[in-house]
Amino acid sequence: MPRFDVEEFRRERARMNEAILGEKHLGIARFWALDSRAYEPGALDAKTKELLGLVASTVLRCNDCIAYHLDQCHTVGASKEELLDALNVALVVGGSITIPHLRVAWDVVGQLYDGKKPGELPAHGHSH
Amino acid sequence: MPRFDVEEFRRERARMNEAILGEKHLGIARFWALDSRAYEPGALDAKTKELLGLVASTVLRCNDCIAYHLDQCHTVGASKEELLDALNVALVVGGSITIPHLRVAWDVVGQLYDGKKPGELPAHGHSH
Amino acid sequence: MPRFDVEEFRRERARMNEAILGEKHLGIARFWALDSRAYEPGALDAKTKELLGLVASTVLRCNDCIAYHLDQCHTVGASKEELLDALNVALVVGGSITIPHLRVAWDVVGQLYDGKKPGELPAHGHSH
Amino acid sequence: MPRFDVEEFRRERARMNEAILGEKHLGIARFWALDSRAYEPGALDAKTKELLGLVASTVLRCNDCIAYHLDQCHTVGASKEELLDALNVALVVGGSITIPHLRVAWDVVGQLYDGKKPGELPAHGHSH
Amino acid sequence: MPRFDVEEFRRERARMNEAILGEKHLGIARFWALDSRAYEPGALDAKTKELLGLVASTVLRCNDCIAYHLDQCHTVGASKEELLDALNVALVVGGSITIPHLRVAWDVVGQLYDGKKPGELPAHGHSH
Amino acid sequence: MPRFDVEEFRRERARMNEAILGEKHLGIARFWALDSRAYEPGALDAKTKELLGLVASTVLRCNDCIAYHLDQCHTVGASKEELLDALNVALVVGGSITIPHLRVAWDVVGQLYDGKKPGELPAHGHSH
Numbered sequence: 001m002p003r004f005d006v007e008e009f010r011r012e013r014a015r016m017n018e019a020i021l022g023e024k025h026l027g028i029a030r031f032w033a034l035d036s037r038a039y040e041p042g043a044l045d046a047k048t049k050e051l052l053g054l055v056a057s058t059v060l061r062c063n064d065c066i067a068y069h070l071d072q073c074h075t076v077g078a079s080k081e082e083l084l085d086a087l088n089v090a091l092v093v094g095g096s097i098t099i100p101h102l103r104v105a106w107d108v109v110g111q112l113y114d115g116k117k118p119g120e121l122p123a124h125g126h127s128h
Numbered sequence: 129m130p131r132f133d134v135e136e137f138r139r140e141r142a143r144m145n146e147a148i149l150g151e152k153h154l155g156i157a158r159f160w161a162l163d164s165r166a167y168e169p170g171a172l173d174a175k176t177k178e179l180l181g182l183v184a185s186t187v188l189r190c191n192d193c194i195a196y197h198l199d200q201c202h203t204v205g206a207s208k209e210e211l212l213d214a215l216n217v218a219l220v221v222g223g224s225i226t227i228p229h230l231r232v233a234w235d236v237v238g239q240l241y242d243g244k245k246p247g248e249l250p251a252h253g254h255s256h
Numbered sequence: 257m258p259r260f261d262v263e264e265f266r267r268e269r270a271r272m273n274e275a276i277l278g279e280k281h282l283g284i285a286r287f288w289a290l291d292s293r294a295y296e297p298g299a300l301d302a303k304t305k306e307l308l309g310l311v312a313s314t315v316l317r318c319n320d321c322i323a324y325h326l327d328q329c330h331t332v333g334a335s336k337e338e339l340l341d342a343l344n345v346a347l348v349v350g351g352s353i354t355i356p357h358l359r360v361a362w363d364v365v366g367q368l369y370d371g372k373k374p375g376e377l378p379a380h381g382h383s384h
Numbered sequence: 385m386p387r388f389d390v391e392e393f394r395r396e397r398a399r400m401n402e403a404i405l406g407e408k409h410l411g412i413a414r415f416w417a418l419d420s421r422a423y424e425p426g427a428l429d430a431k432t433k434e435l436l437g438l439v440a441s442t443v444l445r446c447n448d449c450i451a452y453h454l455d456q457c458h459t460v461g462a463s464k465e466e467l468l469d470a471l472n473v474a475l476v477v478g479g480s481i482t483i484p485h486l487r488v489a490w491d492v493v494g495q496l497y498d499g500k501k502p503g504e505l506p507a508h509g510h511s512h
Numbered sequence: 513m514p515r516f517d518v519e520e521f522r523r524e525r526a527r528m529n530e531a532i533l534g535e536k537h538l539g540i541a542r543f544w545a546l547d548s549r550a551y552e553p554g555a556l557d558a559k560t561k562e563l564l565g566l567v568a569s570t571v572l573r574c575n576d577c578i579a580y581h582l583d584q585c586h587t588v589g590a591s592k593e594e595l596l597d598a599l600n601v602a603l604v605v606g607g608s609i610t611i612p613h614l615r616v617a618w619d620v621v622g623q624l625y626d627g628k629k630p631g632e633l634p635a636h637g638h639s640h
Numbered sequence: 641m642p643r644f645d646v647e648e649f650r651r652e653r654a655r656m657n658e659a660i661l662g663e664k665h666l667g668i669a670r671f672w673a674l675d676s677r678a679y680e681p682g683a684l685d686a687k688t689k690e691l692l693g694l695v696a697s698t699v700l701r702c703n704d705c706i707a708y709h710l711d712q713c714h715t716v717g718a719s720k721e722e723l724l725d726a727l728n729v730a731l732v733v734g735g736s737i738t739i740p741h742l743r744v745a746w747d748v749v750g751q752l753y754d755g756k757k758p759g760e761l762p763a764h765g766h767s768h
Contacts, residue, residue, distance in 0.1 A: 002514055002642055003524070012643070012759075016743035016744070016747055017743065018761075019746045020742055020743060020745075022762050022763075023724055025725075027421060027731075028727070028742075031732065031736070032739075034220060034411065034418065035220050035736045037411060038217050038220040038411055042213050043207065043212065043213040044210055044213040048179065049217055051180060052179060052180060052214055052217045055180045056222070056737075057737065059184045059188055059351075060188075060221070060737045061574070062737050062740060064740035065737060065739075065740065081171035082171045082172055084171065084535055084540065085170050085172040085177070085537075088539040089177055089180045089184065091351070091539075091540060091543050092162060092163050092166040092351060092352050092539070093181065093184040093185070093188070093193075093351050093352050093353055094350075094353065095315075095350045095352075095354070096349050096543070096547045097349055097350065097351070097568075097569065099547070100576035100577065102532055103525070103529065103532060105532075106528065106532040107528055107531060121527060121530075122530050122534050130258055131396070140259070140375075141359070143377060143378070144359035144362065145359065146377075146378050147362045147363060147378040148361075148362040150378050151362070153340040153344060155348070155550055156343070156344050156358075158542075159344075159546060160355075162539065162542055162543060163355070165539060166539055187737075188353045189446070190317070190356060193352070193353060193355075193356065208407070212407055212409040213409075215412070216409060216411040216412050216415075219415050220411070220735060221735050222737065223699075223731070223734045223735025223736075223738070224419045224449070224732050224733050225440075225441065225444045225734065225735070226735070227416075227449075228446060228449065230412075231397070231400035231403070232400070233404075234400065234403045234404040235400055238403060249399060249402075250402050250403040251406075258386055272488070272490065272491055273487065274506050275487070275494060276487060276489075276490040278506050278507075279464070279490070281469075281472060283472040283476070283674065283677060284472050284475060284486075286670075286674055287476065287480070288483075290671060290674065291483070291604050294600055294667055295601070298593075300594055300598065304560055305597070305601055307556070307564060308598055308601045308602075311567060312481075312568065312602060312606065315571060316572075318484060320484040321480070321481060321483075321605075335555065338555045340555065341554050341555040341556040341561070342556065342564055344550055345550050345551070345561055345564045348546060348547050349568040349577075350568070418732060419732050422728055423729070426721075426725050427722045427724065428691070428722055428726065432688055432691065433729055435684070436691060436692060436695045436729045436730075437729060439692045439695060439696050440696065440730060440733040440734065443700055444699055444700075444734070449733075463683065465682075466683045466684055468683065470684065470692055472678055473693060473696065474692075476607060476674060477607050477697070477705075478607045478609065479571075479604060479605050479606045479607025479609070479610070480604050480605050480607075481605055481606065481607070514642055592663070596663055596665040596668065597665075600665060600667040600668050603667075603668060603671050604667070608671070609696075609700045609702050609705060611672075611675070612702060612704035612705065615656035615657065615659070615660060616656070618656065618663070619659060631655075633655060634655070634658050634659040
């Protein structure tokens with residue numbers, strides 16, 4: 001359970017994407033392209049699509065995918081209240097097994113939205 | 129791979145909900161209530177929340193849950209184009225293993241949106 | 257969403273087990289044996305182990321496995337109240353995506369514990 | 385647990401593919417194409433790729449996907465012994481939760497390889 | 513594959529719970545409460561319920577959830593022999609894909625039951 | 641998202657296997673044996689079986705299992721092109737949720753096949 005550092009995640013993701021995409025396997029390259037296009041605005045706008053990606057990533061329990069979609073949600077202007085509502089749907093559908101991922105998600109939100117450092121204590125004055 | 133009949137699904141769902149909720153187990157009753165409330169409008173509106181439920185159900189591959197959320201999506205006014213965009217996100221995130229569920233989903237959409245009967249041939253004049 | 261008939265399940269399970277075990281693949285045969293032995297009394301008694309099998313089957317969402325372990329739970333003397341407590345743990349851990357399986361589970365319990373027929377209406381005098 | 389009928393599966397799969405692909409959603413159409421191409425011979429031959437698809441479908445526990453890849457395995461010349469070895473890997477990796485899917489798989493193999501009818505009793509002279 | 517340190521896990525879990533619960537989202541807070549109550553003694557005692565939580569967490573393959581329920585199992589008096597029997601059910605149901613989680617589980621048990629430090633070599637005088 | 645170090649993985653895996661197998665639980669010991677035997681040559685050769693194990697591990701999204709089967713694939717002589725074809729099948733079946741695991745897989749391949757150090761930059765002269 002190491003702390004999730006958004007900056008390190010972005011760097012490692014770029015380095016490792018380069019490693020596999022550098023092999024130029026046609027099927028894999030096409031999948032990456034299809035993946036990007038699925039979140040472009042269409043009948044649904046970009047924010048809704050990123051929230052869909054976030055919930056899908058949370059119920060399937062992938063921290064890297066959650067961090068990626070939170071980063072995108074932040075970029076396209078989702079509010080923290082909207083993220084909480086979306087994560088609540090994921091929690092109810094996916095159950096308590098998603099809770100460790102909600103914890104990571106909210107640590108990432110602190111870094112993206114509030115300029116916190118990884119592992120920084122929350123500002124709330126009470127404990128649970 | 130029996131055909132998915134929306135009317136039969138609604139009836140059986142009601143009958144079986146009654147069977148288990150009739151036992152009056154407090155924890156189970158509270159979960160059912162929490163589940164309903166997660167889709168009520170809040171920071172996100174009802175349509176967005178139902179689309180989140182649809183995508184979560186599709187990547188977790190549960191036909192009954194997909195049918196339930198499609199029924200709700202229809203009620204709160206999601207268009208077929210919006211459903212296709214949401215299902216496409218689910219397909220890309222969840223992979224080809226979700227395809228049999230997309231097939232069921234679109235059969236259900238035909239019954240909900242176009243008044244088709246279960247198992248009725250699609251109106252498109254070409255084959256795949 | 258066809259009704260789950262316990263008698264038919266037992267018959268089909270026996271027929272299909274015979275089909276695959278009849279091939280006498282050593283690895284597959286040994287796995288079947290290991291599976292049976294895992295539920296024999298040891299440090300934990302048979303009832304606890306069957307409840308573990310029931311909860312594992314529910315969070316992994318396999319109706320046939322749920323029905324099998326409910327049949328065993330009934331044989332080794334688990335009460336309906338114990339089954340509800342176990343299914344509640346599964347519901348909380350696994351989330352609302354397990355609800356369709358809880359519905360099937362309780363239909364099966366009605367057949368095993370109360371002599372109901374598949375699809376018979378529950379005796380409770382109220383609806384949900 | 386209705387019997388799995390290979391002929392009916394092929395018909396329903398074609399009908400329902402037509403329903404969703406007839407909507408001409410670009411992302412969905414491209415995914416279908418990418419899916420087909422992944423199994424064309426390349427560095428690995430078609431039989432190996434279909435066995436990979438079979439094992440992936442079995443550990444992810446999708447009967448329709450299992451039936452589809454068994455149909456393809458039969459077409460490209462995999463033997464029953466090779467299928468048993470592949471299913472054994474899936475069983476060990478995925479555990480007893482895959483057993484109901486192995487039962488369906490072997491019923492489908494009986495229809496594809498031995499000309500059996502759905503639900504026909506196996507020819508082995510002993511029971512399990 | 514960093515070593516799992518029970519003390520660090522408890523600290524980080526408390527810190528991150530505070531971060532998300534501090535947002536006071538009603539649905540999320542209620543889920544946390546429902547989760548706690550599911551393990552309180554009822555028709556089943558606390559030890560059986562914690563073992564159910566352990567097995568559910570293992571077949572769903574969540575190290576944090578496994579560590580949490582092992583910590584609880586230790587508190588309510590489950591023996592190492594009982595834990596091994598429960599983990600064996602999880603292994604058979606969930607397959608070899610759970611093995612890395614069994615390894616983490618037993619490392620955690622060493623810290624909880626035998627006062628070992630994270631990463632300390634086991635006391636057995638032979639290798640595997 | 642710490643870097644995956646193949647050497648450290650092998651050491652920790654051996655240490656932790658010893659911890660749990662040292663308990664001499666019969667069911668667990670037998671499962672370990674069954675697991676090893678599933679990959680021995682039979683109707684399918686060792687390379688095909690390791691590729692099956694790799695794809696199963698990737699769609700089930702277990703980094704340790706992926707690293708183990710890549711190590712075995714390397715030992716039995718699978719080429720990088722064959723690994724890419726197998727991982728592409730896993731990607732299409734399992735969807736974008738497998739992408740973080742493909743990134744780890746290719747980092748591991750760099751260590752096994754090209755003598756790279758964990759975290760070393762890929763040699764390709766362009767970025768993604």
